[in-house]
Amino acid sequence: MVILKIENVTYSYKDGGYQRVILNDLSYEFQEGKFYTIIGESGSGKTTFLSLIAGLEKVKSGKIYFKDKSLDQIGYSNYRRNDIALVFQHYNLINYLSAIQNISLAMSKTKKKIKKQKYVGYALLKKFGIGKSKSDRSVTKLSGGEQQRVAIARALASNVELILADEPTGNLDKSTEIEIISIFKNLALEYNKTIIVVTHSSDVSDQSDIILRLVDGKLVEMK
């Protein structure tokens, strides 16, 4: 079942006097419950593409549909709040909140009502190897790997179907990277989540169900 449909999306910007095309009439359909990775050269537009499908930036040409509804129809803020979750290379946690508070914040913002938020939050964090004492600590006092696990737990906490990640293992060592990749794999497999990860790492892409390469503004399936 198609969860995210990209239809004839073109994205360009002015670069010193001439128009630079990043995405060129790009169309693609992402299926539910799959783990996708997007690879490509630096500057090929991977992050731009992720920003567009995350609703962080509006599409100027073409359409993006989430479950048959265009993002314009859903509303970009609503889409970000209710339908997707983002994981970043730099974790992007609210640094003055504890791990559990970061999770609770994400839960409280989604329209899907989650009962016993704190209990669910602790359980989620525990699943990702963050015990109660660490859960109550400020996120700045956690290691990079722990912070990224909190970020993934936050993504999962809002109970969305689509998780987007931009270089989620970029700041992590090899063993933590493997750990994070296995978490993503399990999310797709066990929870039927759709995972789209932008990465440079072949270790990550090798573990995904589908590898997409961004070439000349288009997505090409490699696997």
Place this chain on the structure above:
Amino acid sequence: MGILQRVVSSIINKKIKYFLLFIIFFLLGNFLVIGIGINDASKMAVIKSREMLNPIIIFEQVDDSPEDYGIYYDDAIVEIINEIVLDERILVYNKITGMNMVVQNADAVDINVVDENIKQIENGVYISGNNTDSMFEIDDGSYEVVEGRFYTLDEIKNSEKVVLITNQFADLNNLKIGDKLQFKGDNHDELLKYFEDDFDPIIEYEIIGIFNNNQIIENENEDYINYNVMLAPAKSFLDFEDNYRNADLQLASFIYGWKDESSMVKSEDMYDAELPIIKLKDPDDLASFVEDYEEMILPYYTMNYNNELFENYGKPLDIITYFSNLILIAIVVNMILMFTAIIFLYVKMRDNEIGILLSIGIKKIEIMTQIFLEILIIGFLGISLALFSGSLLGNKFGNEIINISVVQNNINEYEDGDMFYNHDKDYFSELTQADVFNNFDFNITKSLAISIYFMIFIIVLISCVIPSILIMIQDPNKILNRKE
């Protein structure tokens, strides 16, 4: 997770930044508290002094009035006076007329009479009449009705013969409510000699009230008439008075051979043209009240409300109020500008956090509210401390200002406090500049503290406007990609 929890966590996390903000709020808050406190103390001193002065208005005949005689019968003036006394700003007014009479079926009180000459006629009493259901003396407690009641508007309208007597008079004669008193004019016996049985007007009143004349208690040796004053509706004895005036006129014609064909002006008409002495409910209404009516009564009368005296004594307070207003405006403007800049910088420094919050779908209005609440809490904490220190500083500072003003103004001090007093009775209370300045009391009251908190709320709100625009135009994609 609620917004308040986020607000508290954010403040705790940014301890140093918010402590600096707290210090700024505290320092500027002191100026605000002092400014508002002095401003309020000056205004209150003006109000209290006005109250001390009694919000009294007295009509005074203009010295070069176009008509010295005859204006009493001007219907237009009577009409204006009748209109003036209906004004809702009036608390009470006295439009007193009176008549010396002799009580027939009782004895006048003659205790504590120092000078026997005062008591010229045996059983002489004084009937004082007003045409409202109260009078100054009732309002200020000089006359205190201890039994029965005061006369009503209906009784005034119907000129009913009802009277209130002093408790000394009642005790002496063993009188009670409902008893009747008979009076004749104080020249009755003299007139009777000439008119014999043709002249014998007697008036009878029913006692409806007994009052304590507290003025007597304060001044034991005051004049005899104070014990024997009686209160009745003004118009209840004017016809009776006319009988005596007519008889007097006839007697004069008989003795001196006058042949005056003109008709005598009736006492009631003269009374209608009498000018009231007015006491307002609110001293603040004095100037506007006078402004509303003075034009109408010129060129015959002016209205004196002791303003010249008050303005002279109150001038330093006006200057203090004026400058404290200026300082207050400067402080508020500076606070707004300073906090706008500070909040703007805070928002700029927190753009990554704003980007993250936006990326997880938090609405911009909620982010603005969070920052507003954080600043407001710090502002309230800062101003709370400033309320204490500002009160102490303001007290000292305010007294210094007053001391300087007293020294500078003593040159203009009026030596004679009675300079602007008017009429036989001192309706205007005494006032000195020391009284005015003693009323200057720097005190941060609960209501003033609430208004200071409200002012901080407004300052923070206004200061958040420009930073809010910055949040409104924030693009989460740009913020997050900048970091990436």
